[in-house]
Amino acid sequence: MNRTTINSSLPLIAIFLAVGLVLSGRYRADAHSQSTGFLNLKADHSLVQGEWHLALRDLEDAVSIDRNDDGMITWDELRLRKEAICAYALSRLHVRSEADEGRIRVVDFLVDKHADGAYAVIRFVIDGVSHQEKLRLDYGAFFEIDPKHRGLFSLQTGGRTQTGVFSPENPTQQFELNDNNNKVPSSFPAFVKEGIWHIWSGYDHMLFLLALLLPGVLRRRNGTWEPVPAAKVAVVAVLKIVTAFTVAHSITLSLSVLGIIQLPTRLIESAIAASVAIAALNNLLPFYSERGWAVAFGFGLLHGFGFANALRDLGLHQGQLATTLFGFNLGVELGQLAIVGIFLPLALSVRCLLFYPRVLVRLASAVIMLVSTTWFAERILDFKWLPF
């Protein structure tokens, strides 16, 4: 046999055993699994949020994390590559509804330990696709460096979980975003319902209204609250407040939805929380007394922007903007009226008891102040303490 032949086959012989042992499948000596990514989406009334687990072993090959090349990834090294990792991942995940392409916004970057190693965890919010019928997902992470990579996907909507597996042969899949009891509002009554629901479930608007209404059956005399003598006076005062609030927020709601004025959500939400606190404070230490309706008007302008954000989250259909606006606004008014309708008779009947101005108004206002101040802090600092 000639020597060159033997020599040329030497590098191959070097992998002989790798072959022999990998071969039989008995050699499934995998401390690690094959490359797998875990993508979990959660969609609720107004928000689609997600969590994506990507193995550091995969990310290292895709974007290079191990800066000093010592075979170990530290948190500092990983953190340093956060931008690159998110850019890589998000360029390989596309979420579309029928109408729009969702915008993926990273909100958090963490680490998780799976049985087969450490994973980077990207938490994100998808803007622009909530309240659509269907979601189309395109998943393409790591396929170019590993055709055996699989993306295991789950989508939770309400009580339902849908799942799927992404592979190079099957990178695109469609999912139902809304289950039947969580339909996209598209008709006038649906928007009215959404409006009512927004007032009832949006605690900030409810508390603001309560803060304004609490002293509605009282008047200021000599530095203290005393009950109004005739129910009629109280009803007129309350009506003035509610009407002022309604007119004001209708104006800003329309301006904002029509795109004439746009203000940042965080600013608006923080200001709304502040308005609730101020209204409650006024009940304890009055600095405006008789002109409650003017205050309601001023703050109402603010709340209108908040309603606009809520309406935008429901998904606006350009073709039926008028229906949407009017329906939603009407719903908000009906919701408000219902609260007034419950509150006013109760307040009127107890207004003459000393207990009402001395204890109930003060206690309720103090609680409202506490809650709204916390909201304000949460919203301005982008943090979450309260469960509601």
Place this chain on the structure above:
Amino acid sequence: MVSILAQAARCHLPAAGLRRISASLCALWMALGIACAEPFVPTDGEQVIERLRSSGLGSEGGELRQLRQQLNTAPMNLTLAEQYARKCIERSRSDSDPRYLGRAQAAMAPWWNASAIPANAFVIRGILKQSQHDFTNALCDLQLALTQDPRNAQAWLTRSTILTVLGDYTGARRACIPLAQLTPGLIALTAVANVACLNGDAERGCALLRNALRDNPNTAERERVWALTILAETEVRIGHSEDAQETFKKALQLDPRDVYIQCAYADLLLDLGRGREAEHLLKNSVPSDSVLLRLALAEAQQSPPPADLPMHVSMLRARFEEGHLRGDFVHQREEARFLLAIEGNAAGALKMALLNWHVQHEPADARILLESALAQRDATAALPVLAFIQSSHIEDSRLLFLTERLKRVQHP
């Protein structure tokens, strides 16, 4: 290739595939919930959160990275792709990380369906296909390599090992002849002995291996470990447990980190009812599927079982679910064993063992099928295995014992 995988995945997830996938994924999310904690932000920047390669590999990681960077700039350079793929295959073994097999496939992607490539490229492709248990296409690629270059020793060796796994001992022996001519030495002798040991010539096979180990003292550690492994497994089958233990220990001295030997040794200890020793052997090993399975079996054998047992069981469950979802079907034997011994699901185990038997015919594949058939009292399902045992003349005391018991099921 891809369509074969997809087909396999489909037959693995039959009928109501989607619903099954859903159920599996739900189970997986839950199992993952148990197996892993909440995501967190590390408090210490210096904290090591992942080790990319096993210790002792030194600069090899850098070498692989360099190759990949070169390949990135010239992805159509077949020589480079081949070199990188080969390194990846080695890494998948030394690091126990099948991920590298996927990386190798990615490098070979431009030539994955090519019909005119150099012999060595066919060999790499064949090796990758057999690692996915796509034996038919792997043999095809090896045949193409050998038509082009009949002196390709690697192709003959891989062909011989695949045919051994498939139970085609005549074909395997035939492939050993050119192998022995091309590369006389321990590897060729081990390949020959491997066939003999399974084909009714166990005593002579063992003698051959012992002599070969003695006559080739300066061969590479990995080659010696392979020969010792074959020897130990044969000694187990013919009932020489004491010798087998000594041989396993010798192999582990050469490579204490070899997961395959650890598992084979643990299997022997489990059969001898020495669960505590098996647990001790595997405790500090890498948490691979095969190790976890033996660990769980070793724990279940003790009374009271150690506290880790439920955790190991739920981890195994999660991994098998994940494998199903991915469409992998390389751990069917392990899963059948898990279903039978841990989950007590004889029907499921038998189904899985039959699927596995369609793919490969190693003694352990025969054993799990017979055990499942016995538990399910279904002698008919075991018929193909009984026929194979008879025709291959395999000497295996455990298989013989199971065969006898199955006969009694047939004729009570």
